[in-house]
Amino acid sequence: MQSLLKLNQVEAFIQKFHILHDISFEVPKGEATVLLGRNGAGKTTTLRTIMGLNQVSKGSITYKGEDIGNMNPYQIANKGIGFVPEDQGIFGGLTIEENMRVAMKKEDEETTKRMEWVLELFPDLKKFWKKASGQLSGGQKQMLAIARAYVNDNDLLLIDEPSKGLAPIVVEKVTESIQQMKEQTTILLVEQNFMMASKIGDQFYIIDDGQMVHSGQMEELKEDKAIMKKYLGIS
Numbered sequence: 001m002q003s004l005l006k007l008n009q010v011e012a013f014i015q016k017f018h019i020l021h022d023i024s025f026e027v028p029k030g031e032a033t034v035l036l037g038r039n040g041a042g043k044t045t046t047l048r049t050i051m052g053l054n055q056v057s058k059g060s061i062t063y064k065g066e067d068i069g070n071m072n073p074y075q076i077a078n079k080g081i082g083f084v085p086e087d088q089g090i091f092g093g094l095t096i097e098e099n100m101r102v103a104m105k106k107e108d109e110e111t112t113k114r115m116e117w118v119l120e121l122f123p124d125l126k127k128f129w130k131k132a133s134g135q136l137s138g139g140q141k142q143m144l145a146i147a148r149a150y151v152n153d154n155d156l157l158l159i160d161e162p163s164k165g166l167a168p169i170v171v172e173k174v175t176e177s178i179q180q181m182k183e184q185t186t187i188l189l190v191e192q193n194f195m196m197a198s199k200i201g202d203q204f205y206i207i208d209d210g211q212m213v214h215s216g217q218m219e220e221l222k223e224d225k226a227i228m229k230k231y232l233g234i235s
């Protein structure tokens with residue numbers, strides 16, 4: 001399987017703190033890859049480093065064979081990588097419609113089709129189209145954040161902990177939607193909710209204390225109780 005994104009021995013600092021140590025992994029095209037690990041392991045930092053929000057101090061990040069390490073975030077976004085940050089990053093004072101229009105890089109036929117598809121996937125967004133986004137439920141905000149990243153012609157979506165703060169029933173709904181989205185695009189998901197991670201992921205990588213400690217096919221991880229307990233605290 002062809003890799004869309006490849007990290008090779010990436011090191012990154014936040015201020016003087018050395019956060020990522022020798023991180024290497026690949027995201028195959030057309031699949032969903034999940035980054036797992038405890039709180040503070042370095043998952044968000046990995047996504048932010050891919051997006052150019054943290055500097056790569058050593059190693060390389062290649063997207064479609066091109067070195068994107070240390071490009072500016074807007075250049076990386078323009079290469080076709082969409083980012084759904086942990087705090088969603090939507091504009092609470094704008095309506096759903098306005099949030100979507102602000103995010104759109106084009107208003108061509110293809111973008112319109114993608115918009116129609118994503119509104120079918122998240123009917124609540126259509127229903128509350130003119131509502132201020134700050135008044136939406138947590139689940140609806142998350143749906144808006146994902147829809148915004150999807151509406152552009154991105155080949156890769158980085159999604160940071162979409163289950164965070166959501167009720168279990170809403171997590172199930174968002175999981176089903178991301179499963180459908182997976183048919184259309186490649187996904188790199190950071191997720192601590194194992195139900196969501198295991199339903200969406202084809203392969204996984206576990207980060208612990210800024211280092212890659214384990215990887216494999218998601219189907220294998222479900223059977224590996226020792227690894228789940230050691231790195232994810234799941235017994």
Ligand SMILES: Nc1ncnc2c1ncn2[C@@H]1O[C@H](COP(=O)(O)OP(=O)(O)OP(=O)(O)O)[C@@H](O)[C@H]1O
Pocket residue numbers: 014015017019037038039040041042043044045046192
């Ligand atoms: N701005 C910052 N200044 C200093 N240290 C930071 C900063 N942001 C993150 N860190 C540290 O970097 C490490 C990795 O954090 P990161 O947010 O990447 O972890 P994570 O795996 O995404 O955790 P979580 O699941 O809790 O979001 C942590 O030890 C964290 O305290």
